[in-house]
Amino acid sequence: MVEFVLRERMDKIRKGRKDSKCILCEKRTKPGKRRPLCGETNKNLRNFLSKNFLVSPNDDDVICDTCRRKYYREGQAQVNTPTVLTNDTNANDPDFMPPSAPKRAKLSSPLSISLPISSTIKGFTKEANEDITSVYTVSDFNRSGLLELIDTIREHALKNKNARIDFDKSSSLNDTDFRNLTGLTITDFEDLCSHIPNSAIRDTRVRSMRTCIGIFLTKLRSGMSNKILATLFNISKDSIRKAISSARDAVKQHFTPKYLGFDHVSRESVIQNHTRPLAQTLFGDITNTTAILVIDGTYIYIQKSGQFKFQRSTYSMHKFRNLIKPMMFVTTTGYIVSVIGPYLCNSKNNDAKILNSIFKNNLEKIKEWFDKDDVVVVDRGFRDSIDLLEEFGIQTKMPSFLKRNEKQLSVEDGNTTRLVTKVRWVVESVNGRIKQWRLLDKVLPNSLIPYAGEYTRFVSAICNKYRPPLNAGNETDDLLLGTKMLHMSKKKNELMERVSNENLHSRSGRWQKIDGNDSVEDFPKLSEEDIRDITLGVYQVKLAKSYTEEHLENDDYYEVMQQGHQLIRVRMASRHTSSKTHNLWITYDDCCIKTWYCTCKAGARIVGTCSHISSVIWFLSFYRHQTKGNQAKQWKDYVHDANQPEVVDDSDSEPEE
Structure with a gap:
């Protein structure tokens, strides 16, 4: 025991x-x-x-x-808790707090549930809790409490780690960041997301509807691969692909049809809200009831394909690259009415045949949208569509062609061509605007060819909704400019006739370099605005600056000959071919430029000037009188030229005997 x-x-x-x-x-x-x-x-x-x-x-x-x-x-x-004694005098003390009542109050909420909560004093109010001062600066933690705190911090850190770029919180990115990533401001992004119902994109653990739209816009704006996007957003590549697919389907259904297509805007709305007064003055009628659209194809470059037939069908003999072509229908203010396509790019799919196919198949009910005597502005590639468009009663405005065995457009053809280009430039600017979304500007992977049309239409819808018009024009200014251009288009080039009659192009004389203020001293001084009134546009002025830069680099670039009182002849090289030169004549007086003529292809026109004439006028009347600032960098200085003459060192040569 x-x-x-x-x-x-x-x-x-x-x-x-x-x-x-x-x-x-x-x-x-x-x-x-x-x-x-x-x-x-x-x-x-x-x-x-x-x-x-x-x-x-x-x-x-x-x-x-x-x-x-x-x-x-x-x-x-x-034990140390003091006893509170009360008397009648404490009732008048505003800071006195009576002890809690011992009895319990019966509070019921909801039915059949009683809550025995003790009544409390005013020392437990929210304001009283906020006034509590800290007594201890050190707190005691046991191991379990400390581990719980660490787990909470770790969980919060892991949750925030997954959101490097957060589109769910507008405050996480400023307006500039939103514009750089998506091409939209915060307000525009919020409006775009409001078009997409919550049921269109299912929220998952790693992404929401807003995140999907943000990833899709970032993909279009930057052109980055899914691998790089996965790194930026800290989610897997498959999640990026699914997010882009979900967003693409959602905007295709709920956003793009509202702002693109012949169904989304009426012909009357285009006439009233999206037609520049200058275009109505040049090609419309006095009642302003003519719909004017500019049509052109844009290029989306693609990779070479292992499918040989497809590779042959997408190879452009004009660009010498593989590409596909969406067809753009644009108003004269830059508003995109519709984007149809994309199409192949072989000889059977030129611009004219694509437009003919669209009208014959009546895509988007285009024949019902147009009315008789409406106008389409096109380039020379649509010449085979003129007869078909005339059958539907649609007028065609197109630049003129050179006649057989001629090297220069006539005065009349040059003037009408300038009227067309004054309106047609807007479609080129629209093409440049949608290429700001770099995915459409780069070489598109063949895996994205099925979605190239959707991408182009979505970006076009964004431009319509969130971008201002390229040039809405001022009604008074456009009316004056259009009237001036129509009046000048009916004139003859008197200086061209004088050059021909007096044989000025073969007359000999002394050529003088234009090297400073001492050349052609009586040439009038003009402002850039005065020069734009002569050129009737800004494109020629931009080219004039490039011509001047080349002149400053080579002192023999401009050569001038005085062939009469206030008549100069200038000889200058072509910007395309260095061995080719152009001769131009300018007459002037003390305050303005009177007439001009150039031997280039478009140099005979009166409506505006060619770039050669504008460059001479800009240099003699404006640039040489300005204070010279820092010159632009010459990019050729950073690239080697193998055609430079070899330097011979005399010390290596043998002495003569």
């Missing part, structure tokens, strides 16, 4: 040594730094643990000295 009792006590001792963990902090404790929880003397301690820490101690459990001190501190705080 004695042996059994000793053995039982030894087992308890071993068990205590092995499992002597604190019931509260679960730390192993040494025998001298722990206390058992059994017995009547530790009843209050067990009640304290059950009430404050929700643990139920057993007879074998122990508690460490550190945790036991919490019990003694709690008991000491209750």
Whole structure:
């Protein structure tokens, strides 16, 4: 019997040594730094643990000295709590807070549920809690509380780590960042997302509807691959692909049809809201009831394909590259009415045949949209469509062709061509605007060819909705400019006739370099606005600056000959072929330029000037009188030229005997 009792006590001792963990902090404790929880003397301690820490101690459990001190501190705080004495004088004290009432108030909410909540004093109001001052600067944490805090911080960090670029919070990116990434401002992005219902794009753990739209716009704007986008947005490549696919289908259904296509805008709306007064003056009628559209194809370059038939069908003999062509229908203000295609680019799919196919198949009900005597402005590539368009009663405005065995357009053809180009330039600017979304400007991977049309139409819809008109024009200014151009188009070039009659092109004389203010001193001084009134546009003025830069680099670029009173002849090289030169004549007086003529292809016209004449006028009348600033960098200085003459060192040559 004695042996059994000793053995039982030894087992308890071993068990205590092995499992002597604190019931509260679960730390192993040494025998001298722990206390058992059994017995009547530790009843209050067990009640304290059950009430404050929700643990139920057993007879074998122990508690460490550190945790036991919490019990003694709690008991000491209750002993030191002062007793509050009240009297009648405290009722008038505004800072006096009476003790809580002992009875419990019965609050029921909802039915059959009673909440026995003690009534509280005003010291527990929100304002009172905010006025509490900190007494202790150090807080005690046990291991479990510290681990819980670390887990919470880690979870929050991991959640935020997945959102490097966050489109769900507009405040995470400023307006410039939104414009750089998507091509839209924050307000425009919010409006675009409002067009897409929540059911159109399913939210997942890694992306929302706004994130899908943002990724899709970033893809179009930057042209980056899915791998790079996966790195930027910190999601997998497959998630990027699914996000782009979901966004593409959603905008195709809910956004693009509202802002693109012949169905989305009426003919009357185009006439009233999207037609420039200059175009109506040049090609419309006095009632302003003519719809005027500019038609042209744009290029989307693609990769070479292993499908040989497709590669042959997409190879352009004009660009010497593989490409596909969407057909653009644009108003004279730059508003895109429709984008049809894309089409192949072989000889059977030139601009004229594509337009003929669109009208014959009545795509988007285009024949019902146009009315009799409406006008389409096209380039020379649509010459085979003129007869078909005339069958539908549509007028065609197109630049003139050179006649057989002629090297220069006649005065009449040059003038009418300038009227056309004055209106047709807008479609080229529209093509440049949609190429600001770099995916359409780069070489498109063949895997994206099925979606090239959708991408082009979506970007066009964005331009219609969120971009201002390229040039809406001013009604008064456009009317004056159009009337001036129509009046000048009926004139003859008197200087051209004088050059021919007096044989000025073969008359010899002394050529003088234009090298400063001492050349042609009586040439009038003009402003850039005066020069634009002569050229009737800004394109020739831009080219004039490039011609002048080449003249400043080569002093012999401009050569001038005086062939009469206030009549000069200038000889200058072509910008395309260095071996080819052009001769031009300009007459002037003390305050203005009177007439001009150039031997280039378009130099006989009166409506505006060619770039050669504008460059001479710009240099003599404006540039040489300005204070010269820093010159533009010459890019050829950073590229080697193998045609430079070899330098010979005389020291290496043998001495003559």
